[in-house]
Amino acid sequence: MKKKNICSKCGRDITSLDERVMLKKTNKHFNKMAKKYCKEHEAQYRNHKCKPIWCEECNFLEIYQIIIDKENSNEEI
Numbered sequence: 001m002k003k004k005n006i007c008s009k010c011g012r013d014i015t016s017l018d019e020r021v022m023l024k025k026t027n028k029h030f031n032k033m034a035k036k037y038c039k040e041h042e043a044q045y046r047n048h049k050c051k052p053i054w055c056e057e058c059n060f061l062e063i064y065q066i067i068i069d070k071e072n073s074n075e076e077i
Helices: 014-019 028-044
Strands: 048-054 061-068
Touching: 028 048, 028 061
Parallel strands: none
Antiparallel strands: 048 061
């Protein structure tokens, strides 16, 4: 069994993520995919702003931050 390497900032298992080549900011393909997801989300929800948040230490995707502009919203939340 491989030893786990846990990121001290986000608490994720870096070894496991590296083995699966999961959403890493330094990978151009995954970086593009994350930006594309945000563009598609913003096109579907015009009052939303989407931004991928990457761990500063291990560079893996933590979350997609969605900010909702309630003043310009025609949608129910």
